[in-house]
Amino acid sequence: MAKVKQLTAWVESKPGELGRIAEAFGRAKINITAVTGWSSGGESPIHLQVTSPAKAKKILQDLGLRVTEEEVLRVTLPDRPGVLGEVGARLGAANINVEYAYASVPAGGKKADLVLSVSDVVGASKALRGL
Numbered sequence: 216m217a218k219v220k221q222l223t224a225w226v227e228s229k230p231g232e233l234g235r236i237a238e239a240f241g242r243a244k245i246n247i248t249a250v251t252g253w254s255s256g257g258e259s260p261i262h263l264q265v266t267s268p269a270k271a272k273k274i275l276q277d278l279g280l281r282v283t284e285e286e287v288l289r290v291t292l293p294d295r296p297g298v299l300g301e302v303g304a305r306l307g308a309a310n311i312n313v314e315y316a317y318a319s320v321p322a323g324g325k326k327a328d329l330v331l332s333v334s335d336v337v338g339a340s341k342a343l344r345g346l
Contacts, residue, residue, distance in 0.1 A: 216290045216343060218336050220268045221249075224261045225281040228254040233261060239274050240265065249289070249330055251317040262317075264289070264330070288331045288339050292346060294320045302329065302343060309342035311335050 226232040233252065240247060245267050252261035258281075265271040268284070275282045292298045306313060312334040320327040333339045 216288065216340060216346075218286050218340065219264055219289045221285050221287045221330075221332075222263045222265065222268060222272055222275065223283045223285070224263065224275045224278075225258045225283070226252075226261055228256055228259045235278065236261065236263075236275065236280075239278060240271060243267075243270060243274055245271050245274070249317075249328070251330075262330075285332065286336050288333060288336055288343075290329045290331065290343060290346065291326050292329055294325055294327050298346070299329070301346065302331075305342045305346075306331075306333065306339055309335075309338055311339050311342060 224236055226236075237247065245265050247263055247265055249264040250262065253259060263271065264287075272282050272284070290302070292302070303313070314332040314334065316329060316331045318327050318329040331339060
């Protein structure tokens, strides 16, 4: 389990924005280790975890994008039924709100990385120890 820096690029909701960001990172040899985004009309968030946050932030700003930073929790969990329920129950018992989460499991994978934006990263880390 790790506390990680996440960048959010606020983009105009139009085709090509993710490609523009990913191509710029590729040219700079920055790897994207996690990404999620959605259209909310107008300015939309693309959440990114990258191998070089400071360099990536500068690139996003150079692209004319508004950039925010936050600390999120990245938890590696076994891929089995009920694990997300246990995560939610532990966080609820610790009175920690989940603002949003995203995860993926590769086909045939045995583990998943879950990214959690929570109201208390340190408290969530403690609540999820031992999973």
